[in-house]
Structures are given as structure tokens and as C-alpha cells.
Amino acid sequence: MKTVGLIVEYNPFHNGHRLHLQRSLQTAGAEASIAVMSGPFTQRGEPALLSKRARAEMALAAGVDLVIELPVLYALQPAEWFAFGAVALLDATGVAGSICFGSESGEVAPLEELAARMQGGESPVMQAALKQALAEGLSFPAAYAKAASEQGGGGSQAASLLGNPNDTLGLHYVLALRxxxxxxxxxxxxxxxxxxHDAGLPAGGEIASATAVRAALARGTGGLDEAAPYLPAGSLRVLRREAEAGRILTAGWEALAQPLLAALITRAPExxxxxxxxxxxxxxxxxxxLPRLPVPGVEALLAAIKTKRYTRTRLQRLLAxxxxxxxGPLFGRDSLARGPQYIRVLGFSPKGRALLKTMKKTAKLPIVVRAADFDHPQLQLDIRASAVHASxxxxxxxxxxxxxxxxxPIIFGDSDSDGR
Incomplete structure (x- = not known):
């Protein structure tokens, strides 16, 4: 069964995600899909709106066939390691023939050319410019974009591509594949x-950013009604159920302000x-x-410590x-370079069940269906992160x-599953 891999957060799953799924299947000529999804915290360092199980259910309802969890060790990382962990998981399934991502350019060839240049070395002048940009505290893609822009020539295209967040992430997927x-x-x-980053719900359309959908949901029941046109029916059903059950974090980071501040206050600078x-x-x-905050909250803290050098995304990951x-060593480069050590199944469809059957023969890593049956430090981090999030x-x-x-795991379409 020809299968395409997706790297996602679905926070929450909206019509834009459904369109990406449909076009990914079409572009890959695939019959089935596997989504590697961040768990309770996203790559930008934010607590997810819903539990990973609720978001996996949304994905399955929209047509994804198998949802596996990206360990929090990789989900809360800069683009380099986020991409590496997710691509390594898809590769480890042994059944994904391609990986399809959304990007501003919609082109892979320029990213592949850029990846080859970045790995193959540059001219001494370019290397010196890159070293200087890195010394200024920029991330590698940002440093490369700055150096390439300064050098001109073919570097101008690199700088243009790396000015787009999804193209930048796409570059890291290509680098990880290599x-x-x-x-x-x-x-x-x-x-x-x-x-x-579009923050508003567009008038007369069906596709809005996840940022805009979350902003609407933060306004309560009325906001959910406003967001409804931009959500598949399955997502809307899950959101209404989770909201009624009190299992939704519309307040975002502020819902975790007390334990976070306690964790920071009780640590010495060293x-x-x-x-x-x-x-x-x-x-x-x-x-x-901390002692100078006008109010004890996360937004106040972020405002107090944010600078041009320390982006909000980096600071949010730090706080998480x-x-x-x-x-400790688990978060060091040597540990991260070894990749995820298991494939954690969150849910599957009938096609997903068939994929899992094949993966018993092809997978390069243990397939974890029940957390109680597998013990690993990476998995313990996932369990604790989910517990903190749900608290x-x-x-x-x-x-x-x-x-x-x-x-x-959620078995979509199985009458024995409670849908949660």
C-alpha cells in the first residue's frame, strides 16, 4: 500500500490541514497516510489546545490512517532536531515512501539544491560570513540566509526561501532525509x-490558520461557532465534546502559569x-x-525577558x-542524533491497522501500543509531559x-472505541 508521511501538530485540525492531507495523497499517488504528530507541547513551545488523543481523533476522522507521536524530546526542539526526529520516525516505519509538507514556495528542488550546498561546503568567503552570523546568535538557517544574502548571486534565492517559515522547516526535512x-x-x-501567523478568521472563506482558530476558541462558545466554518465536522464534534468536558486549554500558557512560576522561582540561576x-x-x-513582574503570569514574564536575540518561540520552549x-545528557546532541527509540501509536483506521501489520515486519524500532508495556527514558518524558498538560x-x-x-489507541470506526 503506497503511503505518504506527514509531520503535523493539528492544534487543532482545521480545513487547511484537510486540504494538505488531500493534496499530499494526490501528489504522492498514495493510498494511505501516516502522521507524526507532536504531543502535548508544540514546536513553538506552547501547550496544545487539546490532548494528543483528541487531536489524533480529529486527524483520523478527517482521513489520516495512522497517527504516531513525536516524542516530546524532539517536539520541543529547534527546527533542526524537530525535523530530524519526525523524519527518523517516518523512516523507521519502513512503509512510508515519501514525506509531503506544506511550504510557501511549493517547490522541493530549490530546497534539495540548498541542502546539498549546506552539507557539501561553501567558499571560504561564504564560510566566514556564515561563522560571523552564527556568532551573532542566529539559528543556522537564519545565519545561512543572512550570509547568503550578503554574498549575493545564487545566495539570494536561499535567503528568499529561508525567509519563509515553512520553507525553512522543509529544508530541515530534506537535510534530515540526507x-x-x-x-x-x-x-x-x-x-x-x-x-x-494570520490571526483573523477570513470573511467568506473556509480556510483559516490554526492561530486564528485558537484565538476564536478562546472567546468561548460564541468563538467556537465563529470557527465552525473553518473546521471539518469531526474536529467540530471533538471540540464541542472536549469543551463541555472541561478538557481544553483556551488560556494557553496562562493555564500553566502557577506550576511554571514555581518551577522557576525554586531554581537558583546556576x-x-x-x-x-x-x-x-x-x-x-x-x-x-521574576520579582519585578507587574503580575505573576507567563505573558508578563515573556515580555520581561524577550529581546531581538531571544525570540518568543525559543523562550517558550525554554519555559516548557x-x-x-x-x-541532562538525554537533551545533548549525541543523544538527539540517535533519534527516537520507539514508534508510539496514538490511533489508526482500518487502513492504519493494515499498515501496523506490515510494520511488524518492516519497522526499525519497537512499536508501542500500550505505554505500560515499554520502558524507556524518552517515553517517560512523554508520559510526564501529558500528565502536566492534562493537569x-x-x-x-x-x-x-x-x-x-x-x-x-483510538481505533477510528471501531464500535468498541469510545471515540476518546
């Missing part, structure tokens, strides 16, 4: 109508320095900001790491917090 020597083919479909993504004295900036007590729900319950232990 690094893994994967046989999966990279494919791209152009993003349309709604940009990644302890904060051990948190992933803390560098260059940022621990002292955080420690100094601090909240979840992350650190912030208005109607938090122990079984929701530890659903990894209590709840089986």
Missing part, C-alpha cells in the same frame, strides 16, 4: 489562503542554566525578572523545558492525566 540516507522522497504542496536552550546569561535575566524539569484542564482527573497508561 542525514539518514533515507529512501523516502520529499514532496511539497503550496500553502494557500491562510498564512501560518540551576536555570542547566535548562535546555538557556545560554549566554539568560538564566540571570529570568531570575532578575523548565516546567517539565528537562535537562491544567479545568476538570482535571487522574485518568486523563495518565491516559498513556489507561487508554488504548
Amino acid at each position: 542525514r539518514l540516507a533515507s529512501t523516502m522522497a520529499p514532496l511539497a504542496v503550496r500553502r494557500e489562503q491562510a498564512g501560518y 540551576e536555570l542554566a542547566l535548562v535546555p536552550e538557556v545560554a549566554e546569561g539568560l538564566e540571570h535575566r529570568i531570575a532578575a525578572a 523545558h523548565a516546567l517539565l524539569n528537562h535537562g 491544567a484542564f479545568p476538570s482535571s482527573q487522574t485518568k486523563e492525566m495518565y491516559a498513556d497508561y489507561y487508554a488504548p
